Amino acid sequence: MRSILIALTLTVTQLLSFSASAAQATNISEHPEQVAPLLPGLTAPTLTLQDNNAKAVDLAKLYQDKTTVLVVYRGGWCPYCSRQLAGLQKIEKQIVELGAQIVAVSPDSPQALSKSNISSPNYRLLSDDQLALTQALGLAYYLDDKTAKAYRDRMGVQFVDLDGKSRVALPVPAVFVIDKAGLVQFxxxxxxxxxxxxxxVLLAAVRAASNLK
Structure with a gap:
């Protein structure tokens, strides 16, 4: 009996440990065209993510500090995303002059983010490797099996499973401008x-949000 109880305890412990580390599927569309992104005028999600040093970052505090350009991208492995991030670096000075900051979020792990060459107090990369923010923003969608396999085989991309299942998800790329009250302005x-x-267009949106009273 004792051995059975021990075995059951281990099984429960393993299940709890797995549940804590597996991403939870709560708001994921079947196709990218079906996502429903958070609209202007609504309150942005205030979650806690991790930076490239695996340090916890409270989004609510970031929003309160400055107008925030929140960029959601697919990952550092995506050439279109890398090009977008590089373009943002070029206008970072102008964004800062408008009293704003850049926060770029992807499903990349903190370890993957640590390989980035972006280093600026006004431009932060954060990990949403549990897809919590992606889902809260209404951007998550499932990859079809063929695409997921192609990304893994050709690009070496590793995605988190969802609820212990083999289906994987990504965010639709998006940009939000969030004011210091935490409201989406763009x-x-x-x-x-x-x-x-x-x-x-982004600079115009930041300028408009920064001029709000």
Whole structure:
């Protein structure tokens, strides 16, 4: 009897440990065209993520500090995302002059983020490897099996499983401008991951949000 109880205890412990580390599927669309991104005027999610040093970062505190350009991208392995992040670096000075900061979030792990060459107090990379923020923003969608296999085989991309299942998900690339009250003032999301927001449009959105009383 004692050995059975020990075995059951170990099994429960293992299940609890797995549940704590596995991403939870609560708001994931079947296709990128079906996502429903958070709209302007709504309150941005205030979750806690990790930076490239695995240090906890409270989004609520970030929002209160400055107007925030929240960029959600697919990962450092995506060439379109890398190009977008590089473009943001070019206009970082202008964004800072408008009293804003850049926060870029992806499913990449903190370890993967540590390999980035972006280093700035006004431009932070955060890990959403549990897809909590991606789902809260209404951006998550499931990859079809063929695409997931192609990404893994050709690009070496590792995605977290969801609820212990083999299906994997990504965010639709998006940009939000969030004011210091935590309200979304601007939103851009495109299910076509090859099309990204023009930098001039982003600057105009940041300027408008920064001038709000």
């Amino acid at each position: 939103q851009y999301a495109n299910p076509n991951y090859k099309v990204r927001l023009e930098e001039s």
